[in-house]
Amino acid sequence: MKTVNHWIGGKTVEGASGNWGQVTDPATGAVTTRVALASPEEVDAAVTAAKAAYGTWGTSSLSARTGILFSYRALLDAHRDEIAALITAEHGKVHSDALGEVARGLEIVELACGITTQLKGELSTQVSSKVDVSSIRQPLGVVAGITPFNFPAMVPMWMFPLAIACGNTFVLKPSEKDPSAANLLAELAAEAGLPDGVLNVVHGDKVAVDSLLAHPDVAAVSFVGSTPIARHIHATASANGKRVQALGGAKNHMLVLPDADLDAAADAAVSAAYGSAGERCMAISAVVAVGAIGDELVSKIRERAEKIKIGPGTDPASEMGPLITAAHRDKVASYVTGAAAQGAEVVLDGTGLRVDGYEDGHWIGLSLLDHVSTDSDAYRDEIFGPVLCVLRTETYDEGVALMNASPFGNGTAIFTRDGGAARRFQLEIEAGMVGVNVPIPVPVGYHSFGGWKDSLFGDHHIYGNDGVHFYTRGKVVTTRWPDPADAPSGVDLGFPRNH
Numbered sequence: 348m349k350t351v352n353h354w355i356g357g358k359t360v361e362g363a364s365g366n367w368g369q370v371t372d373p374a375t376g377a378v379t380t381r382v383a384l385a386s387p388e389e390v391d392a393a394v395t396a397a398k399a400a401y402g403t404w405g406t407s408s409l410s411a412r413t414g415i416l417f418s419y420r421a422l423l424d425a426h427r428d429e430i431a432a433l434i435t436a437e438h439g440k441v442h443s444d445a446l447g448e449v450a451r452g453l454e455i456v457e458l459a460c461g462i463t464t465q466l467k468g469e470l471s472t473q474v475s476s477k478v479d480v481s482s483i484r485q486p487l488g489v490v491a492g493i494t495p496f497n498f499p500a501m502v503p504m505w506m507f508p509l510a511i512a513c514g515n516t517f518v519l520k521p522s523e524k525d526p527s528a529a530n531l532l533a534e535l536a537a538e539a540g541l542p543d544g545v546l547n548v549v550h551g552d553k554v555a556v557d558s559l560l561a562h563p564d565v566a567a568v569s570f571v572g573s574t575p576i577a578r579h580i581h582a583t584a585s586a587n588g589k590r591v592q593a594l595g596g597a598k599n600h601m602l603v604l605p606d607a608d609l610d611a612a613a614d615a616a617v618s619a620a621y622g623s624a625g626e627r628c629m630a631i632s633a634v635v636a637v638g639a640i641g642d643e644l645v646s647k648i649r650e651r652a653e654k655i656k657i658g659p660g661t662d663p664a665s666e667m668g669p670l671i672t673a674a675h676r677d678k679v680a681s682y683v684t685g686a687a688a689q690g691a692e693v694v695l696d697g698t699g700l701r702v703d704g705y706e707d708g709h710w711i712g713l714s715l716l717d718h719v720s721t722d723s724d725a726y727r728d729e730i731f732g733p734v735l736c737v738l739r740t741e742t743y744d745e746g747v748a749l750m751n752a753s754p755f756g757n758g759t760a761i762f763t764r765d766g767g768a769a770r771r772f773q774l775e776i777e778a779g780m781v782g783v784n785v786p787i788p789v790p791v792g793y794h795s796f797g798g799w800k801d802s803l804f805g806d807h808h809i810y811g812n813d814g815v816h817f818y819t820r821g822k823v824v825t826t827r828w829p830d831p832a833d834a835p836s837g838v839d840l841g842f843p844r845n846h
């Protein structure tokens with residue numbers, strides 16, 4: 348069995364707490380790896396290493412930092428397949444999907460390579476007589492990142508490349524369910540020349556997380572995960588005086604208007620609902636069909652969903668892999684088996700799927716629930732599996748009202764040929780990321796990612812300009828260089844005014 352240890356101060360540090368987690372290959376159900384679960388003392392060792400490294404990294408030149416990031420980008424590019432293979436082995440998603448995850452993470456490394464332009468300050472000359480004012484942004488110190496299982500490489504890369512480009516040092520606590528990719532990311536960063544201690548990885552569970560939240564030397568915390576934990580992280584880190592961004596769960600809706608291209612809408616719904624077996628925070632989990640198109644749309648979705656090939660992520664023919672754990676698979680199945688009793692029509696039932704040769708994998712097929720009511724469990728909860736709910740409304744206004752009543756506000760999409768309706772939707776919908784005829788509107792690296800309402804706690808979205816702001820703090824410098832020929836200064840107790 349493989350062992351995943353911590354990466355602290357530029358080297359592997361063996362887990363010493365005596366506590367280990369088990370990592371399973373979701374396709375076979377076999378335990379393949381044990382992962383160290385850090386004690387508070389091990390978390391402290393990582394923060395101490397990061398604090399020591401900050402002494403020189405925080406004041407290193409921009410060209411030194413970007414030089415390393417460019418080398419890092421090249422190494423990541425060369426190791427795409429290896430990273431993707433680790434993701435598939437522990438998460439279960441198919442290899443092509445894992446490669447997509449690596450590519451989207453690389454976008455943020457590329458953004459970080461250009462940190463020179465993002466960290467440029469501002470200068471106003473002569474704001475008052477012989478007085479200039481400049482605004483600069485400086486790093487925070489040691490920052491922590493806590494990440495979910497569903498993107499074991501991309502979500503860490505949403506955080507640490509920008510954080511370290513800004514001059515911070517970083518402690519990453521990845522998901523204990525699929526920890527290996529994080530270590531490879533850190534090892535490649537060291538190979539690229541990143542000084543020891545700038546990027547550290549501690550593995551663990553709630554004990555490690557709560558130690559980071561309480562640690563006096565952690566200045567800020569980035570979190571991505573489920574809503575209840577995001578709420579806990581935001582409340583606890585804030586109470587401990589830290590800056591915090593905590594991205595939570597989702598229930599993303601897609602509104603389909605009667606004039607939409609229904610084939611394109613059905614393609615998009617199937618891709619976004621069932622890609623990565625629905626284990627995406629930007630998955631479409633509810634389609635709202637407006638007007639009389641409901642039956643036709645459901646039949647087009649069904650036709651497409653029935654053709655999806657399910658199998659191990661290592662098989663190039665597979666389009667959808669297994670779920671992360673057997674317990675999660677059983678929970679997802681319970682929503683499907685309970686749906687009919689709560690009024691839904693079960694158009695496709697994916698429960699009970701077996702995959703030949705992989706009988707112990709965490710399999711579930713695609714499920715499609717029609718006429719789902721807004722007070723049913725399948726609608727209200729984030730299922731995080733391959734289950735798509737369809738709801739019907741008579742009008743656009745009813746559709747938007749239904750969607751805005753959701754406590755979540757991560758991503759959303761509208762499918763229509765009507766530009767005016769799409770424009771109204773952009774302004775009226777209560778969500779942080781909107782797609783117009785685009786099913787998974789995950790913003791590119793140079794725009795920021797973040798939801799509204801219970802999908803994000805804190806002020807800053809992640810990466811893009813918000814990421815740079817989150818990982819730096821502003822300072823305004825007001826300067827006066829008196830001329831020897833100036834009149835002598837004098838005492839003036841009045842509040843200073845500009846003149």
Ligand code: NAD
Pocket residue numbers: 493494495496497498502520521522523551552553556557571572573574576577579594595596597627628729731757798802
């Ligand atoms: P999770 O909340 O269970 O775990 C996330 C992290 O928190 C992990 O590192 C885990 O070890 C830690 N954690 C778990 N329980 C904890 C506790 N009680 N106290 C302290 N730390 C704890 O999430 P997950 O199951 O790994 O990931 C799936 C969730 O993440 C879904 O809800 C999904 O929508 C969400 N997600 C959101 C986004 C986004 O951008 N908004 C992106 C990806 C995933």
